[in-house]
Amino acid sequence: MRVDIISIFPDYFAPLELSLIGKARTTGLLDLSVHDLRTWTSDVHRTVDDTPYGGGPGMVMRPEPWGQALDAVGPGTLVVPSPVGKPFTQADAYELAALEHLIFACGRYEGIDQRVIDDAASRMPVREVSLGDYVLFGGEVAVIVIMEAITRLLPGVLGNADSLTEESHAAGLLEAPVYTKPASWRDREVPDILRSGDHGRIARWRRDQSLSRTASRRPDMMAAYPLDHLDKADRKA
């Protein structure tokens, strides 16, 4: 997978050189390039922003540098983090992980001139995505989060592929609590069932924990959880 990130703060992406993403880059699973938007400015001050038409607070990112940057690195699927984007989900992570070339446009200030998005959409797929109902300073942190969500889905990145099949947001429920040694810690014991070796009962205990956690913390996910996943005993509950 090829990924191009365009930002006025390229150093924000140093974390993508670490750990499993860094390894995916060195092993060639991920071909990631970070570009400084100012590369595509032509004035001596390398200006990337200007005042908003129609008034309003702050500054808006100028279209010219963005247009030239996207011409240079594109075409690909353009992903633009935005407070007004579609909420980003695990399903989106799976979809993006299957694509050949992603381009991330990191906005700052009050955002990017809308014509940049409209112009790009005339020659490549564009996805405006939100990470949640809160306002960040810009798109960089959102891109780091999205890159983690995508990269862990790339074949060969996660050692134990099982952790992908078991995980909560993929299965529609929150996952059960996890424990490791020691069996007793600060007078708190690991649930006996997990040390029983009875894998059938352990699987049921974990599913029950997932259901109760999801019902209490994410009732919205319960609504989407197909009842036929529940066996008869659960349906009566």
Ligand SMILES: Nc1cc(-c2ccc3ccn(Cc4ccc(CN5CCCCC5)cc4)c3c2)n[nH]1
């Ligand atoms: N999920 C999520 C993604 C982002 C995000 C992504 C990309 C950029 C580029 C710039 N900013 C900062 C910014 C953008 C817009 C405003 C104006 N707007 C007024 C009405 C209420 C909402 C805000 C203020 C600040 C960004 C913020 N934040 N949260």
